[in-house]
Amino acid sequence: MVGGVSTTVAGARYEENQGASARDERTVALLGKLCTKAHATNPQKVSGALSRSVGIIVRENEGENGAVMQASSSSLDSFGMEASIAASVQRQLVRTGKRDEATGLPLSVKFAELHETLSRKGVLKRYGSLLRLLNQLSRHWNGLDGADPSAVSSASASAGGNTMVPFKVIGGEEFNHPGVQRNKNGERATIRKLKYFRIKERDDFQSLHERDLVRDVLFVAQGIDGKYVKFMPSEDKYGIDPEYVVSAQARELTTNLCEIGWLYRRLQYQAESFEGEEEQGKGSTQQAFFSSVRDHLAHYYRMLALVESKVMASTSSADAKSLAYGEVGAGGLIEREMKGAKVSLRCLAIMLSEPMQQLRVLAILCDAAKDLKGGMLINKLFELAKHGDPYVRSLVDGILHKVCKPLFGMISRWIFEGELHDPCGEFFIQENPSVSLDDVWHDGYCLRTEMIPVAISDQVAKTILRTGKSITFLKKCCEVKEWGDFHSMSREAEKSLQFGSSNTNNSVETFESFVHKVAKRVDSHLMQTLFYNFRCGDHLQAVKRYLLLGQGDFIQQLMDLSGEDLSEKAGTVSAYQLGSTLETAIRSSVVQFDDPEILNCLRVEMMPHASEEYGWDVFSLNYVVRSPLTCVFTETAMKKYLRVFNFLWRLKRVEHALCSVWQSMKPSVQLFDRVRNEGSENVVGIKDEVRRCHCVRNEMSHFCMNLQYYIMFEVLEESWTEFEGKMKNASDLDTLIEAHETYLNNIVEKALLGERSQALIRQLNLVFDLIMRFQGFSGRIQEILKEASSKRRLRTLRAEVESAQGNWGLNGDDDEGGDAEGEDVDCFPERFLYSTRYELDAIKGDYKILVDGFLKLFPTVPHIDLGLLEQKIIFST
Amino acid sequence: MRTTTTTTTGEPKARDDVVDVAYELSQVLDTGLDKETLSILMALCENGVNPEALALVVKELKRESEDFRAQEFVS
Numbered sequence: 001m002v003g004g005v006s007t008t009v010a011g012a013r014y015e016e017n018q019g020a021s022a023r024d025e026r027t028v029a030l031l032g033k034l035c036t037k038a039h040a041t042n043p044q045k046v047s048g049a050l051s052r053s054v055g056i057i058v059r060e061n062e063g064e065n066g067a068v069m070q071a072s073s074s075s076l077d078s079f080g081m082e083a084s085i086a087a088s089v090q091r092q093l094v095r096t097g098k099r100d101e102a103t104g105l106p107l108s109v110k111f112a113e114l115h116e117t118l119s120r121k122g123v124l125k126r127y128g129s130l131l132r133l134l135n136q137l138s139r140h141w142n143g144l145d146g147a148d149p150s151a152v153s154s155a156s157a158s159a160g161g162n163t164m165v166p167f168k169v170i171g172g173e174e175f176n177h178p179g180v181q182r183n184k185n186g187e188r189a190t191i192r193k194l195k196y197f198r199i200k201e202r203d204d205f206q207s208l209h210e211r212d213l214v215r216d217v218l219f220v221a222q223g224i225d226g227k228y229v230k231f232m233p234s235e236d237k238y239g240i241d242p243e244y245v246v247s248a249q250a251r252e253l254t255t256n257l258c259e260i261g262w263l264y265r266r267l268q269y270q271a272e273s274f275e276g277e278e279e280q281g282k283g284s285t286q287q288a289f290f291s292s293v294r295d296h297l298a299h300y301y302r303m304l305a306l307v308e309s310k311v312m313a314s315t316s317s318a319d320a321k322s323l324a325y326g327e328v329g330a331g332g333l334i335e336r337e338m339k340g341a342k343v344s345l346r347c348l349a350i351m352l353s354e355p356m357q358q359l360r361v362l363a364i365l366c367d368a369a370k371d372l373k374g375g376m377l378i379n380k381l382f383e384l385a386k387h388g389d390p391y392v393r394s395l396v397d398g399i400l401h402k403v404c405k406p407l408f409g410m411i412s413r414w415i416f417e418g419e420l421h422d423p424c425g426e427f428f429i430q431e432n433p434s435v436s437l438d439d440v441w442h443d444g445y446c447l448r449t450e451m452i453p454v455a456i457s458d459q460v461a462k463t464i465l466r467t468g469k470s471i472t473f474l475k476k477c478c479e480v481k482e483w484g485d486f487h488s489m490s491r492e493a494e495k496s497l498q499f500g501s502s503n504t505n506n507s508v509e510t511f512e513s514f515v516h517k518v519a520k521r522v523d524s525h526l527m528q529t530l531f532y533n534f535r536c537g538d539h540l541q542a543v544k545r546y547l548l549l550g551q552g553d554f555i556q557q558l559m560d561l562s563g564e565d566l567s568e569k570a571g572t573v574s575a576y577q578l579g580s581t582l583e584t585a586i587r588s589s590v591v592q593f594d595d596p597e598i599l600n601c602l603r604v605e606m607m608p609h610a611s612e613e614y615g616w617d618v619f620s621l622n623y624v625v626r627s628p629l630t631c632v633f634t635e636t637a638m639k640k641y642l643r644v645f646n647f648l649w650r651l652k653r654v655e656h657a658l659c660s661v662w663q664s665m666k667p668s669v670q671l672f673d674r675v676r677n678e679g680s681e682n683v684v685g686i687k688d689e690v691r692r693c694h695c696v697r698n699e700m701s702h703f704c705m706n707l708q709y710y711i712m713f714e715v716l717e718e719s720w721t722e723f724e725g726k727m728k729n730a731s732d733l734d735t736l737i738e739a740h741e742t743y744l745n746n747i748v749e750k751a752l753l754g755e756r757s758q759a760l761i762r763q764l765n766l767v768f769d770l771i772m773r774f775q776g777f778s779g780r781i782q783e784i785l786k787e788a789s790s791k792r793r794l795r796t797l798r799a800e801v802e803s804a805q806g807n808w809g810l811n812g813d814d815d816e817g818g819d820a821e822g823e824d825v826d827c828f829p830e831r832f833l834y835s836t837r838y839e840l841d842a843i844k845g846d847y848k849i850l851v852d853g854f855l856k857l858f859p860t861v862p863h864i865d866l867g868l869l870e871q872k873i874i875f876s877t
Numbered sequence: 878m879r880t881t882t883t884t885t886t887g888e889p890k891a892r893d894d895v896v897d898v899a900y901e902l903s904q905v906l907d908t909g910l911d912k913e914t915l916s917i918l919m920a921l922c923e924n925g926v927n928p929e930a931l932a933l934v935v936k937e938l939k940r941e942s943e944d945f946r947a948q949e950f951v952s
Contacts, residue, residue: 133935
């Protein structure tokens with residue numbers, strides 16, 4: 001019988017290569033034999049048993065329909081299966097603790113030996129199947145003989161209990177009602193059904209062999225579904241088709257390896273979706289990022305190809321080996337593994353570990369970078385590049401390097417050409433297109449702070465901004481075509497414009513020094529252009545001389561000449577008229593030798609006015625500069641200049657008024673001398689008042705002088721000296737503008753025009769008003785005195801004429817005396833004397849109160865040094 | 878019975894060994910199969926039949942024959 005069996009086995013081998021139906025026939029024949037054997041005593045039952053058996057087997061196979069059939073679970077001796085069944089059996093044997101009766105060895109040991117022998121023989125192609133069968137039939141753990149088959153099968157179906165834990169048997173549902181199924185399927189076309197578990201010839205006969213899994217994993221790694229390992233959209237992962245039965249170990253390994261496929265799929269999807277969106281403008285940094293991702297993917301392909309070729313080589317060599325296996329067989333397990341060079345899943349896992357890590361990092365980067373661009377993207381990459389793993393670091397660094405390239409391209413174009421090409425808004429410098437030419441410097445460009453890469457400090461970013469802006473400014477406003485030769489520099493730029501996280505410090509330093517170098521050149525060129533071609537310094541000086549009243553004689557002239565016009569109501573004053581007055585003032589002062597270019601900038605301006613204001617209040621000088629200089633003489637700066645000018649003009653006017661009082665008072669002394677002889681009381685009284693008037697004027701003049709002194713010397717000149725020093729040292733336009741602003745703010749603040757000194761300036765205005773009132777008052781006195789004196793002279797002349805005619809007499813003398821007295825009374829009526837005295841008292845009192853008030857306000861402005869001014873004013877009063 | 882002349886692998890002796898070893902294994906596992914049945918089962922396995930199904934069949938047959946024997950005994 002033994003020989004028969006062997007031929008059966010051999011026959012089975014042979015049958016493999018025959019048609020499927022032949023195998024089905026053979027299966028039925030073998031089953032028939034089995035039934036005959038079982039029912040040896042009862043032959044009439046054989047046929048029934050056979051059909052039932054076929055039914056069972058067919059049903060088992062029906063669970064896996066269609067194409068799945070090819071690699072049905074019946075062919076379970078795939079990779080790892082033998083070993084894991086053996087291990088499971090072994091464990092259970094150990095648990096039973098039974099010993100061999102003959103040798104006394106534990107059954108588990110004996111099993112191990114036998115297992116080893118059988119597996120080494122390798123004759124059985126489906127040794128795993130056999131093991132499973134035996135395992136199922138073992139009475140050690142499958143209950144006693146004749147256990148209920150359905151119970152057993154359902155136990156195995158649920159993969160629970162102490163049976164084969166690692167396996168999942170398919171079609172378990174149907175197992176639950178085997179009786180019904182059996183009856184239903186019993187006698188029906190068994191042969192036809194059997195073809196469902198027909199197994200494909202050749203390789204696939206041993207389906208879900210490790211080799212298949214390896215191949216599938218390689219497919220999956222390229223984002224292609226394998227035969228058995230497929231993408232499952234519902235779970236968003238790759239996995240072995242659940243309809244196949246694979247050892248848990250293999251399943252886990254495969255699933256782990258499939259991560260690479262998932263990652264690849266994801267990356268591919270992102271790269272593709274990026275390409276799809278390219279038209280919408282994702283920006284050059286994004287493009288660089290994805291192109292470097294694609295580069296890495298290409299590298300990944302290369303690695304994959306390498307792995308694949310290794311796998312291919314090993315499979316073919318393994319095939320060759322399997323032929324010669326019989327001879328090698330004695331070598332033992334270890335040798336087999338060594339020599340087999342078969343790429344196992346584990347092997348594959350090792351080979352794929354590096355690509356996998358690469359993909360993993362790339363996926364993280366892609367996720368992080370998805371919606372970012374420009375500096376933000378770079379910052380994110382910087383963040384990710386700070387990784388402990390040198391591999392990750394170098395990978396991210398590489399990408400970072402590439403992503404930075406377009407940015408550096410933008411930077412170098414900006415600092416060399418002043419060109420801003422940034423259609424997608426990635427650069428950290430932003431252009432404001434709607435800005436006028438005058439505001440290019442101030443508002444034309446600004447920093448996008450969120451886009452500045454961390455490696456570029458704010459300071460450097462500002463320098464970069466300024467450099468490009470300077471060039472744009474030179475081009476647009478100064479109409480300069482050349483701003484230095486940067487050819488050598490741009491070559492240098494190639495080298496220095498790069499940074500990564502690993503050598504950040506060093507490269508950032510070179511980058512910074514490079515930027516500063518370029519900036520320095522451009523800045524100095526700009527400053528040179530401004531100061532030599534556009535005479536910025538001269539203009540600043542001129543503004544100081546004209547608007548800040550530095551040029552005394554010119555101002556005096558202007559005031560003298562325009563005084564009459566300005567005394568009119570504001571509405572009637574013509575700016576045109578004043579313009580010609582200005583011309584005259586220029587011609588009649590030293591200023592005429594100034595550069596006409598500068599003089600042309602001077603304009604008369606009438607400020608918006610109310611109807612009751614006088615020309616004095618609305619008149620102002622303005623200094624109008626053209627385009628490139630408007631960045632220094634900004635609108636706000638000019639406004640400040642005008643404010644200061646108006647204040648100074650008012651001060652000057654007050655001083656002027658006091659001077660005119662002095663001028664008119666001088667002749668009045670002679671008048672008094674003439675009337676003194678007449679010696680009336682009233683006249684003496686008037687004379688006292690006039691003297692007091694002088695005193696008051698003196699006080700006022702002193703106040704004005706000292707105030708002027710303070711403004712001119714302590715404020716204007718001091719600020720100017722400071723500013724002049726800064727201006728000479730200013731290396732770039734920003735510094736110059738800043739210095740100019742400080743200078744102006746200084747003046748405004750110190751000249752009491754600032755926010756905090758408003759109370760003071762109000763008080764001061766009251767003082768000025770009072771002085772103007774005084775001027776009017778003294779003017780009236782002079783007028784009356786003049787009138788009186790002229791009347792007096794008229795009388796004298798008439799007397800002389802009459803005496804010359806010879807008709808002078810006592811009467812006449814009396815008359816004359818009486819008349820003179822009467823007229824004196826008319827000229828200086830008593831009420832006039834009193835009103836004069838009264839008004840003068842009022843003015844004097846008010847003045848004192850106001851000046852005291854003014855002085856008292858000094859402590860409210862501790863930030864301004866008014867000590868000297870206070871001293872001087874107090875000294876006089 | 879088919880002959881082994883057309884087979885490509887091994888000689889009959891090796892197969893006999895295999896069946897012997899397998900039989901020993903089945904004894905260790907206490908399956909209660911005799912050598913002949915085992916060899917048929919092995920052939921079935923090699924033929925690609927699902928081992929679980931086969932196990933079911935074997936158990937079924939065993940049960941049937943036992944039932945029959947019991948009936949005989951009763952009668």
